[in-house]
Amino acid sequence: MDKDCLFCKIAAGKMDTEFEFENDTLVVFKDINPHAPVHWLIVPKKHIRSINDLTAADRDIVAEITDVARQMARQAGVNESGYKLLFNVERGGGQVIFHLHMHLLGGWDKRK
Numbered sequence: 103m104d105k106d107c108l109f110c111k112i113a114a115g116k117m118d119t120e121f122e123f124e125n126d127t128l129v130v131f132k133d134i135n136p137h138a139p140v141h142w143l144i145v146p147k148k149h150i151r152s153i154n155d156l157t158a159a160d161r162d163i164v165a166e167i168t169d170v171a172r173q174m175a176r177q178a179g180v181n182e183s184g185y186k187l188l189f190n191v192e193r194g195g196g197q198v199i200f201h202l203h204m205h206l207l208g209g210w211d212k213r214k
């Protein structure tokens with residue numbers, strides 16, 4: 103845990119953020135400034151700055167992020183209509199919170 107990191111505080115349950123899902127590895131919560139009808143963030147509890155900082159020891163975390171993303175897409179009702187999964191990486195890639203997170207975006211068009 104990085105004491106100055108907002109997502110560390112949120113993931114530790116210190117910020118009153120409502121979770122859509124939580125397990126030992128990660129939490130999922132709604133983005134405060136959504137860019138899509140469904141915009142959820144999948145956030146590991148471990149503080150990792152960005153994709154650039156992943157090591158081989160983090161492979162299970164990354165696998166779990168994608169597993170949970172798939173489950174969350176179904177929970178949000180966008181699995182069949184489709185969705186985007188996105189990592190912004192460092193400033194030039196649009197990252198503003200330097201704690202690894204995957205964006206789940208969808209719900210624009212629920213027609214099949």
Ligand code: 5GP
Nearest residue numbers: 119131132133134135190196197198199200
């Ligand atoms: P990034 O640009 O770093 O990939 O995305 C960070 C995201 O976190 C942004 O979409 C932003 O709206 C969201 N965010 C920033 N602060 C908070 C917060 O306090 N609560 C929630 N739920 N989302 C936040």
Ligand code: ZN
Nearest residue numbers: 107110149201
């Ligand atoms: Zn952090």
